[in-house]
Amino acid sequence: MASQPPATARDKPDATAPKPLRADAQRNRDALVEVAAVAFAAHGVDASLEEIARQAGVGIGTLYRHFPTREHLVEVVYRREVESLCAAADELALHHPPDMALEQWMQRFVDYIATKRGLATSLRILLNTNSTLFSDMSSRVSLALRQLVDAAAADGSIRNDVDASDVLHALGGIYSAPDTDDWRDRSRRLVSLLMDGLRFGAGKPAKDSR
Amino acid sequence: MASQPPATARDKPDATAPKPLRADAQRNRDALVEVAAVAFAAHGVDASLEEIARQAGVGIGTLYRHFPTREHLVEVVYRREVESLCAAADELALHHPPDMALEQWMQRFVDYIATKRGLATSLRILLNTNSTLFSDMSSRVSLALRQLVDAAAADGSIRNDVDASDVLHALGGIYSAPDTDDWRDRSRRLVSLLMDGLRFGAGKPAKDSR
């Protein structure tokens, strides 16, 4: 995780990015990712790249210079979204009691998966092809989840005999559930149920008295 | 819907094929598959469909009517090739002693895989997506192999304490071996070795005296 370049700490200190990148280039790149995120959500991973370039106000050539293949672009967008999902964990932890933070985050997780639902097969292919991507993302997610679970357990608002990985496993069922139209509702109920189970027998009863 | 065809029961009673297909249509379809097989072997599954249509002497529209997507065409070609590979088993069994038939068939299997090597990832995706295709094909192949193995075992030219599925499993290693440039030679040696193992301790010694 060391930041090698003098880097004013504004860049990701990732294994990638030995490139300061010129100002206009950075601007265009950001615009492309932004637009692509919307486009992929709306039209699936097959959204027209030319249309994305157009909406981002750049030429198609620029898009291809930044992202040599469609998959490159998809991957960057995907990483960014997972990142923001995980960042939301910190955010929620700051503004809510631990158990509520956990519950809301899981609901958000459901929403997130919901948008990715249609892309399931495409994403699966991408994740198969690029296995580091998969392990990166899943470890990132489980880290975020673990912090929420541990905090809630420490706080006594959920029981402390469950591991974060168990919770993740429970959520895993959501992803593989069949794609019925009441999928979202059922998933939300599943999360509520899970939280009830987690609160049951906790040191500290839920906010409700007694 | 339409008048049920009087069907002289000549067709496969499969879920597919309720279609007699007009003469010219059949001709064009065959031509397309023929040309496609060559094209896919030469340029991979991304071969130009327009080029295939052109070489088959039909319009691009005709190609798309017969095969709505590229995958349809690939699948048909793939099925046909596996079929012919398996048919070769019967052929070999008729003209060679059982152990030689088995050995030659396995060598042929290696050759076949070799041509599919470059397509590995594309094919893997296709087989993942279409799981019936996979099970159809692998059961077809293992049936052909089983007949050869059983015949050779019955004949006494190979030992009779091995199961066809063991042999298939051994061949499986070929498919997953890394793609070095001496791949083919190593695979052929592997088959020879395997045959030696199979002949060892057989009831009837190899043609060589003793």
Added chain:
DNA sequence: CACTAAAACGGAGGCGCCTCCGTTTACTAC
């Protein structure tokens, strides 16, 4: 500032995909 090299831009062009629909062809019934 003025100048310059390097970096980035962007869109035209060539190709492939796929749809749509007017034309042609093979079968059937007289």
Added chain:
DNA sequence: GTAGTAAACGGAGGCGCCTCCGTTTTAGTG
């Protein structure tokens, strides 16, 4: 044979992909 009709044909057209290269912009340097 002839006529009728559903099936099949085939290619033009519209769109997206991606490359290539002349033009523009940026970030240094004196």
